[in-house]
Amino acid sequence: MSDLTTEQAIPVRIPTPLRGLTGNKDLVSVRGSTIGELLEDLQTQFPGIGERLFDQTGALRRFVAIYVNGEDIRFLQDQKTPVCSEDEVSIVPAVAGG
């Protein structure tokens, strides 16, 4: 933890469909100061996860939802949403409920 302001380790919850790529771990630790940076580090640590989360245009897939402390990032600042080590970040399949 050389630089606490930009390089914090943040726990991210991994949904069942992605656990095959994280060694079956449901919680992983990634670094970054925004959601976008976290997702980049996630792809570096776990190759293959990127193409599951993003479509060919580089946008988050229609059925992928990301939450910070239970709040949908679309209601925050999308991938620019800032995060710190106290935050709880979750990747959740959007197809549920109703």
Place this chain on the structure above:
Amino acid sequence: MQTQFFAHLRCRECGRLYPKEAIHVCEWDFGPLEAIYDYEAIRRHVSRKRIESRAPTMWRYREFLPLEGEPSVGTQVGFTPLVRSERLAKALGVREAYVKNDTVNYPTLSFKDRVVAISLSRAKEMGFTTVACASTGNLANSVAANAASAGLESYVLIPSDLEASKVLGSLVYGTRVVGIRGPYDKVNRLCSEIAGKYQWAFVNVNLRPYYAEGSKTMGFEIAEQLGWRLPAHTVIPMASGSLLTKIAKSYQEMIDTELVEKAPFAIYGAQATGCNPISDAFRKGTELVQPVPKPQTIAKSLAIGTPADGYYAIQTMRKSGGAAEDASDEELLEGIRLLAETTGIFAETAGGVTVACARKLIASGKIPKDGTVVLCITGHGLKTAEVLTGVLAPPRVIEPSLREFDRLVSSDLAHASIPAKMET
């Protein structure tokens, strides 16, 4: 016997096939998994006569439902009345109007008994002993009741501010009711995370591909009750949008298996104005559903700000030549009264939304005035009766005196609010 018809699960986005397990999203693109059948085998096996010979429940269409064996939960569910009402047609300004009356579905008075019957039957088949759901109330009631009768353990998670009747209507069955602070979408998100951790059958999460298929039975019944023909116009309330897509699927399946003649069927979706992500996107001509962060409507059973099937609902309405509409709280309250006063059917707030939107769709010419329209009324009014407090005039109270009663009737006659007909 079911195995020969229910083939597998398939991703709606990329078409990858999956085994018939307790999974609901594609590992590759997170797309929803859907039950796929051998329609050629179904076509050879079913006939109008064979279906008509079966008990009047949703299970008379069992070939189109994703079970391996026979149903074990909710065996009495479905086959609710399809009511033709000239008085409603006149009030709506349309030639012919029908109500598909799921306010009297068994056992918990909403269409959710259909999706719960299939998902709990499937849960038992797969060996689950605990079932659960994220719910705006009706689903919780149905999971709680059907789990109780089947001897399954259950957890139901609901927004903490639901109507009192919907909370009591879950608690009474001895289920574990957990209220979550926040709107339904947060309950839903939490349930997705719980489902990834606990080995439970979450009917509308990991069992969603099975659950959602139950809604098709509402469409099968409508067509059979119309004399094996498809209605030209069907108005359906939208929360996640799933019911709408599944009713359209049922109509198409009946065409594909030659149970009905091929005919155009337009599908219309109804939302509350205070939570209208799907109708708003439809109106704007986009398929991009903008989520609603804080739904504000008394139609709580439709208050889903991030509708899982919004995208598909829009496609279904467009492809079928239908449309979307939404109704304000005031309009939906009028809708509840209009339906009650013309048909004798007391619908919950979602039903008021459906009636109000049908009225607007007819008035704007989107549903032609010379057409036949079916309104899908999905839940009973006693579940949300509190919204009528202060809306309906309270009963007049008199002494137990004939003189006082005579005075009351005379006053009514003077205002011509009842027919002038008295015993003499």
